[in-house]
Amino acid sequence: MQKNSNFIRYAFLLMFLVSLANAQTDRLDNEYMLEDLRKLSHDAAEGRKTGTEGAEAARLFIVKQMKSLGAKSYVKGYRHDFTYKNRAGESKDGINIVGYIKGSEKSSGVFVITAHYDHLGIIDGKVFNGADDNASGVAALLALMEYFENNKPRHTLVFAALDAEESGLRGARAFVEDERVPLEAIKLNVNMDMISINDKNELYVAGTSHYPELKPIIEKIDATPLKLRFGHDTEDLGHDDWTNSSDHGAFHQKGIPFLYFGVEDHAHYHKETDEFANVNQAFYVKAAHAILDCIIALDTSLN
DSSP: OHHHHHHHHHHHHHHHHHHHHHHHTOSSOHHHHHHHHHHHTSGGGGGGOTTSHHHHHHHHHHHHHHHHHTOBOSSGGGEEEEEEEOTTSOEEEEEEEEEEEOOSOGGGOEEEEEEEOOOOEEETTEEEOOIIIIIHHHHHHHHHHHHHHHSOOSSEEEEEEESOSTTTSHHHHHHTTOTTSOGGGEEEEEEEOSOSOOSSOEEEEEOTTTOGGGHHHHHTOOOTTSEEEEOSOSGGGGGGOOTTSSTHHHHHTTTOOEEEEEOOOOTTTTSTTOSGGGOOHHHHHHHHHHHHHHHHHHHHHOO
8 A cells, every 4th residue: 555655656756747847948938939840841931042932921920919919119010121241242132020019128128039041042953952051040039939929138138130140140240230229228148040950968058258248157057868968169160260250250259148049060060951851859949948947047037
């Protein structure tokens, strides 16, 4: 009888621990987020190369999602157009998609949450869908927007789906020159680029070598079973220094603190195999929740 009683207590404890673990990864709408990732990396988006019909299809989808979430917009339709010169000196048009959620404390300033939605398009007849790079970041951005729409932050959170990252961070460079979000108001950039494919359960957060005041805040985050790693942000690493490898680089060059969340390169990086079928879905959900926890902690801790 005592043995059965112990077994029952153990079973209830196990159920409680499982439900607690699930609760930690249920604050975002996981199913919705994965479906957004699947749609953004579908063949119909034709690889989302800047200036193509596929990019426009992705853009319309993101705008629709922002509108349905009730995000505020600086301009009609969330579209911030910009022009840039490509490597061949040709004039190209890009469009950033920007919405925001007003913070509860006006004087606290602004966090800018970024993820680029462009990718490589169609090459030699093959669609480069860019599921990890970077439909994963954009789908997480939309899920985070929904969370903070229902759980008001202290700081105003600007959510920017940026264009033309693959062309040299052009969307990010246009954003930091956009006077509708004054640079002096931006306290932090949180950038997500490739957060869904990793077999070692590791998500890197780069930037604390440049902005060490942010490290103690992130160190307190318990992302178990995911491993939140610091690094990839010092000059001695050469190619493995990610300081300017994605859109956060444009913010850093303006003196704005950043944290960049991403995985190390994998076999599907910039390949036609970077598609939804190869996403580590369980890892992705954990990664998005770890980033959520970091933003909540930063929102609470930073003035």
